[in-house]
Amino acid sequence: MKRSLHLALPSIDSLIVFEQAAHFLSFTKAGQHLGLTQSAVSRQMIDLEALLQVALFTRDKRRVQLTPAGGEFREMVRPIVRDLRSATLRMRFRQAQTGVLNLSVAASFCNLWLIPRLPRYYRDEAAPRVNVTPHVGAVRFGDGQFDAAIVNADRPPPDCESIRLLDIELAPYGATALLAELKAGRLQDLPRIPALDLREGEGAWLTYLSQVGLPHIPVDYVGSNSMLWVNHEAALAGLGIALLPSHFVEREVTQGRLVRLHPATFSIGRSYYYCWPSHQAKSEAVQHLGNWLKDSLVES
Structure with missing residues (x-):
């Protein structure tokens, strides 16, 4: 038959x-x-x-x-x-592509931290090549599409190896041009400055103000965004001030495009984790990138 x-x-x-x-x-x-x-x-x-x-x-x-x-x-x-x-x-x-690392990266970390630093990463001629795909939400390794990932989570992802890269700690930043226009430069001026809310850090502004001893200052929300990256772009555009991680705005602060309004930081209880499957065929490339990520975050 x-x-x-x-x-x-x-x-x-x-x-x-x-x-x-x-x-x-x-x-x-x-x-x-x-x-x-x-x-x-x-x-x-x-x-x-x-x-x-x-x-x-x-x-x-x-x-x-x-x-x-x-x-x-x-x-x-x-x-x-x-x-x-x-x-x-x-x-x-x-x-x-056996020597290339397929990396999934949380969108905000990808756009605001990783991509601007990849040229520095590639200065090491021995650095494995990296194919970067931004994502929002959880990452699954089961289909073999990705070798490693950088995720935004409240705890290390299950069923994989991981390194905690960065705790998400926020501080208030506003565009220099907006603050000059409103003749504002301190957090106490918040009633005169529109504020950008972050849905991921629900109630972050109220908690932050309470933490720095300003619990009664009213907040005039101009919008609510789902990602740190969107809040970053909105703040740069002068729509309002936003709570952002200092690691994400180093370049803009140095260039004088963003101004920090208070030295205190506020943790939303989440971190960025670098993770990969326990039995990873490209373990050498995974470890090389992990070491570079840790060293770069320490330097910054």
Whole structure:
């Protein structure tokens, strides 16, 4: 039974040749694309039609056309050929990328800390290459898409190895131009300055003000954003002042674009963790990046 079933199926080669012949509507052009002669393509199509017991093409001296059955068969074959090509390319790429680390990074950390520092990372010629994908939410390693990740979480992710990189501690920052326009420069001026709320740190402004001894100062919220990165961009644009991690605004403060309004910090009880599966085939690359992350955060 297995042998008869095998004999009833066309070869992969014949399906690829058919798909190209149907695409070009020319045995000659299909052959040129595949590195075959016109007669070889024609013979493959004759054999395929004999196997299927149906005419796939009409032929004359100048051109070939798909029959209705040929058009139907092409629609069925096309995704098979496409998926086969995709699987082949993916495996070739996987083999070529054994020294490359596929890294998923929490979006705010990715945009505000990692990407600006990657040029410094690559100054080390021995540094493994890193493919960076920003994400929001949890990361799963089960599908093999990522070798490691940097996540924003209240505790180390389960079922993987991890390093705590950075506790998320916030302080108030505002755009220099906005503060100059409002003639404000201290946290006590908050009633005259619009404030940007962070949904991830619910109640952060009220807690922060209480912590620094200013619990009765009213807050005029101009908006609420879901990510630190969005609050950062909004603050830079002059929409209002925001509670941001100092590690994320070092460059803007140095450039004079952002001003810190109070020295105290406030923890939202979350941290950034660098994590990876326990049995990681690229362990050397994972460790190299982890060491660089730790050293860079200590330096800053």
